[in-house]
Amino acid sequence: MPNVMLRNNAAGELVLYITKKDHEETVVSLEHAGPGAWGGEMQLSDGSRFYLEPFAQTPKLPLSVRVKRL
Amino acid sequence: MTMNRQETEQLIQEVLEVYPEATGKQRAKHLMANDPTIEKSSKCIVANKKALPGVMTARGCAYAGAKGVVWGPVKDVANISHGPVGCGQFSRAGRRNYITGHSGVNVFADMNFTSDFQEKDVVFGGDKKLAKLIAEIDTLFPLVKGITVQSECPIGLIGDDIEAVAKKSAKDIGKTVVPVRCEGFRGVSQSLGHHVANDSLRDWVLHNRDDDDSFESTPYDVAITGDYNIGGDAWSSRVLMEEIGLRVIAQWSGDGSMPEMQTTRHAKLNLLHCYRSMNYISRHLEEKYGIPYLEYNFFGPTQIATSLRKIASFFDETIQENAERAIARHQPTMEAIIAKYRPRLEGKRVMLFVGGLRPRHIIGAYEDLGMEIIGAGYEFAHNDDYDRTFKELQDGALIYDDATSFELEAFVERLKPDLIGSGIKEKYVFHKMGIPFRQMHSWDYSGPYHGYDGFAIFARDMDMTINNPCWKNMQAPWKQPMNAEAARAAA
Numbered sequence: 001m002p003n004v005m006l007r008n009n010a011a012g013e014l015v016l017y018i019t020k021k022d023h024e025e026t027v028v029s030l031e032h033a034g035p036g037a038w039g040g041e042m043q044l045s046d047g048s049r050f051y052l053e054p055f056a057q058t059p060k061l062p063l064s065v066r067v068k069r070l
Numbered sequence: 071m072t073m074n075r076q077e078t079e080q081l082i083q084e085v086l087e088v089y090p091e092a093t094g095k096q097r098a099k100h101l102m103a104n105d106p107t108i109e110k111s112s113k114c115i116v117a118n119k120k121a122l123p124g125v126m127t128a129r130g131c132a133y134a135g136a137k138g139v140v141w142g143p144v145k146d147v148a149n150i151s152h153g154p155v156g157c158g159q160f161s162r163a164g165r166r167n168y169i170t171g172h173s174g175v176n177v178f179a180d181m182n183f184t185s186d187f188q189e190k191d192v193v194f195g196g197d198k199k200l201a202k203l204i205a206e207i208d209t210l211f212p213l214v215k216g217i218t219v220q221s222e223c224p225i226g227l228i229g230d231d232i233e234a235v236a237k238k239s240a241k242d243i244g245k246t247v248v249p250v251r252c253e254g255f256r257g258v259s260q261s262l263g264h265h266v267a268n269d270s271l272r273d274w275v276l277h278n279r280d281d282d283d284s285f286e287s288t289p290y291d292v293a294i295t296g297d298y299n300i301g302g303d304a305w306s307s308r309v310l311m312e313e314i315g316l317r318v319i320a321q322w323s324g325d326g327s328m329p330e331m332q333t334t335r336h337a338k339l340n341l342l343h344c345y346r347s348m349n350y351i352s353r354h355l356e357e358k359y360g361i362p363y364l365e366y367n368f369f370g371p372t373q374i375a376t377s378l379r380k381i382a383s384f385f386d387e388t389i390q391e392n393a394e395r396a397i398a399r400h401q402p403t404m405e406a407i408i409a410k411y412r413p414r415l416e417g418k419r420v421m422l423f424v425g426g427l428r429p430r431h432i433i434g435a436y437e438d439l440g441m442e443i444i445g446a447g448y449e450f451a452h453n454d455d456y457d458r459t460f461k462e463l464q465d466g467a468l469i470y471d472d473a474t475s476f477e478l479e480a481f482v483e484r485l486k487p488d489l490i491g492s493g494i495k496e497k498y499v500f501h502k503m504g505i506p507f508r509q510m511h512s513w514d515y516s517g518p519y520h521g522y523d524g525f526a527i528f529a530r531d532m533d534m535t536i537n538n539p540c541w542k543n544m545q546a547p548w549k550q551p552m553n554a555e556a557a558r559a560a561a
Binding site: 005007017022023024045046062063064 | 110112118265353356357452453454
């Protein structure tokens with residue numbers, strides 16, 4: 001359950017930053033990105049996958065959350 | 071002679087040959103030939119890993135990162151080096167982070183506060199001593215704005231509870247007391263110390279004045295972060311921000327102060343120079359206070375112009391016009407400097423080995439002078455720094471992560487650069503090898519190098535180092551080839 005920060009980079013892409021490892025990767029796919037739910041399974045550009053408990057609404061970024069490593 | 075990628079790979083293989091097999095395998099992952107098309111460095115270079123036993127690394131410790139780099143320059147706090155006396159003494163006043171003010175009145179960063187641990191403190195614990203020390207500082211220097219407790223190795227080893235002491239003392243003296251868990255053995259380099267210090271700022275300092283709205287902010291407030299005012303760097307950056315109409319409300323942490331840090335939340339934009347040491351707090355400022363951060367580069371006129379335009383694009387048209395005007399105003403001076411020094415420096419080849427930012431940031435300044443970077447490396451960078459480096463370096467340039475002193479010397483012997491930019495530990499080795507050298511951590515007792523004012527000094531320094539007549543006298547007279555006059559005399 002790493003602590004991560006989700007933010008949009010200058011190019012507008014969603015990036016996931018693993019605080020403890022000081023490691024930043026772009027999110028290539030997010031399960032629920034639309035209105036109604038935001039989160040779920042996400043795939044990063046390096047191939048690793050994480051699960052984020054979905055939010056009811058699109059949250060304000062940047063945001064520190066705990067995610068599950070899949 | 072510019073090397074292509076194969077030649078550089080070949081060189082790396084040859085240099086690695088002397089190592090035992092296992093060591094060679096490990097070190098090979100830290101060395102590479104540059105390919106500017108690579109976006110992600112994680113596949114081709116390993117960074118931020120523990121140095122191998124038996125090699126000489128140039129790295130420092132977490133205490134160096136926290137006390138020396140991040141907290142050290144904050145002028146109105148007393149930094150206690152908690153532990154034996156040496157760490158504090160040898161990290162005092164060596165970094166040339168300039169400060170305005172009067173020592174003991176509003177400046178305390180030039181003093182060495184230490185708990186001077188003795189055997190009995192290690193055996194019985196040093197918490198009581200620390201509480202006494204904090205009270206003593208408050209009595210002797212009542213104007214101190216805050217006190218930080220920078221842990222040295224023994225504190226973590228004996229398990230002292232400095233957080234508890236800090237909380238209690240803060241209540242007793244009515245000031246901010248910050249425990250910083252930066253024991254030297256933590257992490258692999260000073261880089262973790264930056265992170266720990268950033269986290270201590272986040273947890274113990276930043277929010278302390280969140281309910282105080284007496285600060286009057288303007289739409290043009292910015293903060294300069296990750297500028298440590300080495301030789302006055304932050305000042306020569308600050309004048310440029312002010313010239314384009316922005317108001318700098320905080321400097322982190324060169325010539326910075328506690329109140330500045332706490333009012334940073336009123337800034338509209340956070341200008342981040344040293345990404346490596348202050349990205350952590352910048353991310354936090356963005357999340358908690360909604361202040362976006364922008365990485366900029368104030369080395370050399372080309373990068374300054376690009377950065378000023380990038381900064382101005384966050385604001386309205388007046389600022390953008392001001393930025394253009396500022397760039398135009400400095401253009402003739404810069405052209406004169408380049409006209410003077412470029413002919414003397416054109417085509418000179420440079421190797422860099424510095425901390426976590428400069429190997430990529432100063433490339434532009436060298437290129438403005440017509441010089442070429444043939445090798446660059448970081449002591450303690452992470453992979454995101456390398457992501458940013460590949461684009462800046464030319465194809466086939468040598469990249470070395472946490473280079474050992476053997477590797478660095480071997481590379482220099484083979485590549486024969488005209489100038490090396492690295493730290494004090496490397497300086498005299500390369501001087502003895504007869505190669506011009508600049509100490510690029512603290513600008514070799516010169517500076518500032520940031521901004522337009524800094525570039526003038528940078529160009530002069532590079533010229534006086536490379537074209538110094540002493541490099542022609544490196545050979546003993548009896549080993550030099552006989553000149554015509556001597557030959558006639560001998561005959």
